[in-house]
Amino acid sequence: VLGLPFAMFWVVMWVVVSAGLMAIVYRLDTRDRARAGGDRR
Amino acid sequence: VNVALLIIVAFLALAVGLALLARRGRDMDLEQWTAGGRGFGAIFVFLLMAGEIYSTFTFLGGAGLVYGSGGAAYYILGYGTLAYILSYWLLPAVWRYCTPRKLLSQADFFVAKYDSRSLGVIVSVVAVAAMIPYLALQLKGLGIIVSSTSSGTISATAAVWIGALVLSLYVVASGIHGSAWTAAIKDVLTLSVVVFIGLYLPIHYFGSIGAMFHQVQEAKPGFAALKGDQLSPVWFSSTVLLTALGFYMWPHTFGSALTARNEDVFRRNAIFMPLYQLLIAFVLLVGFVAVLRLPGLGESETDLALLGISQRAFPDWFVGLIGSAGMLCALVPGSMLLIASATIVARNVYRGLNPHASDATVTTLTKLLVPVVALGAVAFVFAGGQTIVTLLLLGYALVTQLFPALLWSLVRPGFVTRPGAIAGIVVGVGVVAAMTFSGATPGSSTTLDALVGGLPAWLADLNLGVVALGVNVVVTAAVSAGTRGSAPVDDRPVAADEPRFARTGEPARQRVRQA
Numbered sequence: 001v002l003g004l005p006f007a008m009f010w011v012v013m014w015v016v017v018s019a020g021l022m023a024i025v026y027r028l029d030t031r032d033r034a035r036a037g038g039d040r041r
Numbered sequence: 042v043n044v045a046l047l048i049i050v051a052f053l054a055l056a057v058g059l060a061l062l063a064r065r066g067r068d069m070d071l072e073q074w075t076a077g078g079r080g081f082g083a084i085f086v087f088l089l090m091a092g093e094i095y096s097t098f099t100f101l102g103g104a105g106l107v108y109g110s111g112g113a114a115y116y117i118l119g120y121g122t123l124a125y126i127l128s129y130w131l132l133p134a135v136w137r138y139c140t141p142r143k144l145l146s147q148a149d150f151f152v153a154k155y156d157s158r159s160l161g162v163i164v165s166v167v168a169v170a171a172m173i174p175y176l177a178l179q180l181k182g183l184g185i186i187v188s189s190t191s192s193g194t195i196s197a198t199a200a201v202w203i204g205a206l207v208l209s210l211y212v213v214a215s216g217i218h219g220s221a222w223t224a225a226i227k228d229v230l231t232l233s234v235v236v237f238i239g240l241y242l243p244i245h246y247f248g249s250i251g252a253m254f255h256q257v258q259e260a261k262p263g264f265a266a267l268k269g270d271q272l273s274p275v276w277f278s279s280t281v282l283l284t285a286l287g288f289y290m291w292p293h294t295f296g297s298a299l300t301a302r303n304e305d306v307f308r309r310n311a312i313f314m315p316l317y318q319l320l321i322a323f324v325l326l327v328g329f330v331a332v333l334r335l336p337g338l339g340e341s342e343t344d345l346a347l348l349g350i351s352q353r354a355f356p357d358w359f360v361g362l363i364g365s366a367g368m369l370c371a372l373v374p375g376s377m378l379l380i381a382s383a384t385i386v387a388r389n390v391y392r393g394l395n396p397h398a399s400d401a402t403v404t405t406l407t408k409l410l411v412p413v414v415a416l417g418a419v420a421f422v423f424a425g426g427q428t429i430v431t432l433l434l435l436g437y438a439l440v441t442q443l444f445p446a447l448l449w450s451l452v453r454p455g456f457v458t459r460p461g462a463i464a465g466i467v468v469g470v471g472v473v474a475a476m477t478f479s480g481a482t483p484g485s486s487t488t489l490d491a492l493v494g495g496l497p498a499w500l501a502d503l504n505l506g507v508v509a510l511g512v513n514v515v516v517t518a519a520v521s522a523g524t525r526g527s528a529p530v531d532d533r534p535v536a537a538d539e540p541r542f543a544r545t546g547e548p549a550r551q552r553v554r555q556a
Contacts, residue, residue: 005254005265011115012322015122019315022129026308 045190048361049368052230053207056223056372060214095231096374097182099321100367102429104347107328108338109428111264114325119281122315124288129311131289133304134451140299146381147295147443148389154450155459158393163463164443165389167470168292169414171439172382175291176414177421178432179375180204181344183368184422189348190364201422205415208372212379212411223376227369232320234366239323242330242354250326257329265329275502280434283506287441293374293381327351344429383410435473438506442469445514458521465517472509 004012099117106114135150144150147168152161183204188197195203240250247253257265289295301307324347331338331346335353338345351363387407392398421432446462457465 004250005112005258007112007266008115008322008325011118012319015118015315015318018122018126019312022126022312022315025129026312 043191043194044357045361045364046187046194048358049187049190049364052226052365053368053372056226056369057207057211057214059223059226060211095228095317095320095370097179097367097371098429098433099324100231100235100370101182101185101344101347102178102433103321103324104328104331105344105428106430107325108331108346109340109343109430111261111332112266113277114328116277116281116284117321117325118318120284120288121318121321123281123285125311125314125318127285128289128314129308131448131451132298132301132307135289135295135298136301136304136307138451145296145299146385146389147290147292148385148393150295151443151446151450151462152389152393154454155446155462157459157463158396160459160463161389162393163466165385165393167439167443167466169382169385169390170470171436172292172378173414173417173421173436174432175436176375176378176382176418178429179371179378180208180415180418181422181429181432183208183371183375185344186348186364186367186371189345189352190360198423201419204371204375205419208375208379209412209415211372212376212383213408223369224373227366227373230362231366231370234363235320235323235327238351238355238363239326242350243326245354246330246334253326253329253333256333260333264332273502276504279502279504279507283441283504283510284434284437286444286510287437287506290440290443290447291381291436292385293377296377296381296384341428379411379414382414383407386410386414434504434506438473438476438504438509439470441506441510442466442473442513444510445517449517456521457517458524460524461517461519461521464520465513468516469509469513472512473506476505476509 103114103117106117138144138154139150142149142153144153148161148165151164152158180201184197184201187200187203188195191200243250243253247256254265289298298307327347327350331350335346335350338349348360348363348367352360355363384407387403387410391406392403443466445465446457449457450462
């Protein structure tokens with residue numbers, strides 16, 4: 001796939017997907033951010 | 042005049058200069074020196090964490106592992122990503138516990154959590170034991186860079202000594218502030234160099250990345266997939282598991298978590314850190330180029346792959362840039378490893394055994410210990426025979442043994458008792474030591490069949506460290522069940538009287554917690 005062996009493509013794909021998932025988790029995680037609120041820049 | 046070597050020396054001078062600048066105007070007490078005064082925001086913490094993770098291991102070891110074992114090297118991409126996901130929940134919990142208590146290190150954390158100075162000493166000894174091979178691999182990398190770019194004028198042995206000397210001076214001069222600034226330069230340089238050579242070399246030699254893998258497949262069928270004899274999917278998965286769990290157990294990664302200004306820093310970084318990991322993919326591509334274009338490196342020389350192929354393809358001044366990136370990749374994590382080990386021996390082992398030692402004594406001792414630890418790592422390099430990857434995995438096998446006691450103390454305080462934690466860590470480390478010293482060869486030293494013959498394939502290829510971790514978990518749980526109720530675990534809110542960790546200077550950061 002895309003000139004990469006499948007195993008490498010698979011790992012690289014999941015690296016990118018993980019980053020996306022963490023961005024979504026961060027968005028949804030309002031409870032924790034409210035708690036940290038006093039400390040933020 | 043050797044242009045490549047001159048460029049490397051120039052970058053070294055720049056790094057040392059920045060370290061001295063960063064120090065100016067700051068009063069270097071121990072908290073400043075090790076935790077940067079706890080004032081770093083997202084970008085600096087990001088750079089520090091990235092800085093210590095993208096080490097010589099990534100740079101030379103990644104390409105070397107591809108050269109030696111092919112597709113198994115993809116594990117490097119996987120474990121970091123998993124660890125960052127874990128960090129989203131783990132690091133804020135650690136930070137929240139440590140900051141109001143003014144804890145400076147991982148051992149402090151265990152001492153406070155389990156209310157046991159002896160556990161602190163045990164954790165410290167394990168941590169330092171794990172860091173020595175990690176530090177040794179940075180020195181080995183420095184040695185490889187200096188001796189290959191000088192085309193042999195400087196022998197690898199001399200280069201390792203020079204590296205240890207430079208590293209010690211750098212650390213004593215600057216502490217962690219130096220690391221953060223150098224990390225910034227190192228990241229820019231490494232990023233550009235690695236992306237460029239990762240794309241340029243395959244295209245230059247083969248026309249495209251796809252064409253290169255096509256030729257790899259023809260020359261060595263299955264090499265770029267997970268099909269080695271030694272490093273099978275079982276090895277791959279167990280190694281990813283071991284290293285992902287161990288990732289934040291390193292005292293220096295744990296330590297840079299304490300430099301953050303607030304816990305939101307970690308959550309934001311958990312989004313971007315995995316992407317930064319993609320950099321490694323380019324290093325792996327270079328490794329595959331070397332497989333085809335630089336054949337014939339011996340089993341213990343695979344770490345030379347990246348520099349070897351670069352010297353063949355590029356002019357001297359560019360090899361100098363590559364070497365500089367590699368040198369900084371050793372200097373930044375190396376300096377953090379040195380700071381962490383010296384601090385640990387002084388604060389947690391020495392003061393753990395002599396509770397009345399003064400702050401001034403401990404600070405002095407920390408600085409005196411820097412060259413001593415560096416010497417230990419030099420000895421490890423010359424003990425020899427290991428590649429960069431096997432050194433790293435040995436360190437991980439040791440340090441991951443701290444994970445069960447740490448996680449349990451955060452998730453279910455009181456579940457693991459003091460004797461349980463101690464027994465688990467001691468047994469886990471004992472198993473790793475027994476396996477390591479049972480005469481495993483560099484090629485097989487990370488799998489279970491090095492120790493026990495005749496196992497079915499799915500068992501034989503398990504990473505040794507994971508087996509030890511399993512034993513550790515069982516022992517921890519069993520001993521804890523037997524001793525429950527005998528030792529309280531500290532999870533009180535911060536009291537005003539924490540004399541061991543109280544410090545003047547910074548106001549205590551009392552935080553309002555919602556019940």
